[in-house]
Amino acid sequence: MNDTAVIHWGIVGTGRIARRFAQGLAHVPAAQLTALWSRRPEPAAAFAEEYGGSVCAGFEALLASGIDALYIATLQDSHVDYAIAALEAGLHVLCEKPATINAAQLERVLAAARQAQRLFMEAMKPPFYPLYEALRAHLAADPIGEIGLVRAGCSAANVPPDHPSFSFEHAGGALLDIGIYEMFLAVDWLGAPLEVQTLGRLGATGVDTFASLNSQHERGIAQLFCGLDLYGKGDALLLAPGGHVTIHENWWNPARATIRYGDGRVVELDVPFEGGGLNYETAHFCELIRAGQLESPVMPHAKSLQMIAMADAARAALGLRFAGE
Numbered sequence: 001m002n003d004t005a006v007i008h009w010g011i012v013g014t015g016r017i018a019r020r021f022a023q024g025l026a027h028v029p030a031a032q033l034t035a036l037w038s039r040r041p042e043p044a045a046a047f048a049e050e051y052g053g054s055v056c057a058g059f060e061a062l063l064a065s066g067i068d069a070l071y072i073a074t075l076q077d078s079h080v081d082y083a084i085a086a087l088e089a090g091l092h093v094l095c096e097k098p099a100t101i102n103a104a105q106l107e108r109v110l111a112a113a114r115q116a117q118r119l120f121m122e123a124m125k126p127p128f129y130p131l132y133e134a135l136r137a138h139l140a141a142d143p144i145g146e147i148g149l150v151r152a153g154c155s156a157a158n159v160p161p162d163h164p165s166f167s168f169e170h171a172g173g174a175l176l177d178i179g180i181y182e183m184f185l186a187v188d189w190l191g192a193p194l195e196v197q198t199l200g201r202l203g204a205t206g207v208d209t210f211a212s213l214n215s216q217h218e219r220g221i222a223q224l225f226c227g228l229d230l231y232g233k234g235d236a237l238l239l240a241p242g243g244h245v246t247i248h249e250n251w252w253n254p255a256r257a258t259i260r261y262g263d264g265r266v267v268e269l270d271v272p273f274e275g276g277g278l279n280y281e282t283a284h285f286c287e288l289i290r291a292g293q294l295e296s297p298v299m300p301h302a303k304s305l306q307m308i309a310m311a312d313a314a315r316a317a318l319g320l321r322f323a324g325e
């Protein structure tokens with residue numbers, strides 16, 4: 001594939017996040033929404049009317065529609081099966097977070113990607129935002145030393161009771177819906193988890209509604225929380241010997257950060273994002289396809305495995321097992 005080849009995208013699942021993806025695609029060079037499928041025909045038709053692409057009669061038809069890449073935007077209980085089927089059909093796969101509901105499923109997906117020699121990436125958006133890239137560049141040029149503590153949390157008490165986050169059947173819960181971002185932040189700055197301590201509770205539907213994690217990583221400690229029954233959208237904090245970084249809320253859609261150096265200097269980074277934010281990971285994914293890469297250096301398979309290992313450990317501590325586990 002040459003450097004400017006148009007990447008033809010398909011989407012499975014045309015709910016909330018698929019809309020944001022499609023809006024973002026308009027900001028991605030040489031990328032086009034070509035085909036889509038969702039279980040119910042009416043929302044799929046309305047989606048195609050708004051964003052383009054042809055509606056396929058079924059998932060198999062979507063796989064055979066001539067697309068290069070599939071964006072999986074269904075709920076997480078179905079990610080594993082759609083990902084494996086798409087990889088086996090020779091497509092590259094960008095899969096919404098959490099990539100799968102547990103590490104065993106993710107191992108199967110990664111094996112399918114290796115077997116098919118196709119690109120697979122979990123759609124973990126923060127590291128692709130211009131602010132996050134600017135922060136990395138700034139810390140490389142004017143360091144604060146190695147990050148030794150990551151503190152981050154998000155709890156949303158205003159999620160409607162019929163939201164999939166509360167669905168046991170769809171493997172919802174705060175850990176997999178919200179906590180996975182925090183687990184990303186922890187492994188991104190601190191490396192693989194070595195130990196995860198978890199306190200938390202399950203709600204009426206059987207999923208976790210609040211969890212507080214302390215985790216030991218290769219290079220430091222993380223303090224994380226996620227919830228569906230308290231309101232707390234805070235900043236993220238990265239501590240190092242020579243200073244600390246605050247990534248301001250909403251840090252999972254990062255646009256502002258403050259670096260406070262031990263010598264008293266304060267650096268403000270203010271880097272707004274465009275296109276809704278999913279466009280950056282999508283543009284990166286398209287570039288990887290054109291370059292013939294099978295794994296993202298920014299969001300490699302190992303990070304996804306480390307994140308889901310943390311979620312597995314936290315759910316085990318809370319006694320939360322989904323169907324089939």
Ligand SMILES: NC(=O)c1ccc[n+]([C@@H]2O[C@H](COP(=O)([O-])OP(=O)(O)OC[C@H]3O[C@@H](n4cnc5c(N)ncnc54)[C@H](OP(=O)(O)O)[C@@H]3O)[C@@H](O)[C@H]2O)c1
Pocket residue numbers: 012013014015016017018038039040043073074075076078096097098123125164176177
């Ligand atoms: N990256 C981000 O910023 C972000 C933000 C929010 C959510 N997410 C992730 O994105 C995924 C979707 O979340 P959402 O908020 O978009 O949910 P949503 O609005 O409920 O949309 C889910 C879509 O998937 C379809 N679907 C669900 N299960 C399916 C299955 N087994 N087979 C086929 N289609 C299925 C639904 O179809 P029906 O209408 O027929 O049920 C619906 O079109 C979740 O994994 C979530 O964690 C990511």
